[in-house]
Amino acid sequence: MRLTRAGEYAIRCVLYLAMHSDRALIGRKEIAEAMDVPAQFLGKVAQQLSRAGVISIRQGSQGGYELARHPEDITLLAVIEAIDGEIFLNDCIHRPESCDRQIICSVHQVWDNARRQLRDTLGKATLADLAAKEIATCSGPSSGRPRT
Numbered sequence: 001m002r003l004t005r006a007g008e009y010a011i012r013c014v015l016y017l018a019m020h021s022d023r024a025l026i027g028r029k030e031i032a033e034a035m036d037v038p039a040q041f042l043g044k045v046a047q048q049l050s051r052a053g054v055i056s057i058r059q060g061s062q063g064g065y066e067l068a069r070h071p072e073d074i075t076l077l078a079v080i081e082a083i084d085g086e087i088f089l090n091d092c093i094h095r096p097e098s099c100d101r102q103i104i105c106s107v108h109q110v111w112d113n114a115r116r117q118l119r120d121t122l123g124k125a126t127l128a129d130l131a132a133k134e135i136a137t138c139s140g141p142s143s144g145r146p147r148t
Contacts, residue, residue, distance in 0.1 A: 018071035018131035025064030052082030078123035
């Protein structure tokens with residue numbers, strides 16, 4: 001499994017919104033510039049995040065994006081799967097009928113365990129925790145980066 005570019009941009013978008021959750025709406029251009037995401041691509045990714053209930057989009061000159069839920073209620077897993085679909089490491093887990101060896105295959109259980117562990121890890125990583133770490137890193141004395 002490899003995270004797609006769209007998945008990466010979705011994480012950046014939602015992370016920025018979580019870092020600024022005290023603000024009502026944040027414009028696409030601000031997020032795109034701050035998180036190094038092409039604005040047009042961000043618009044497409046945001047539509048998918050909105051359909052999944054991760055963010056809300058308000059149109060118009062005073063529009064922008066905001067989290068649809070509290071950052072502690074949004075996980076990295078939810079963001080990734082909103083863009084890339086449910087995580088599967090091998091076709092035999094995703095489509096069991098595609099594998100004639102499933103019943104006797106010694107590797108099948110390894111794929112299934114790895115998938116569960118990955119989903120569990122991503123499911124425990126909340127945007128609130130990630131935003132707090134990002135803010136601490138960006139505002140640290142030796143970071144050399146401006147705080148976003």
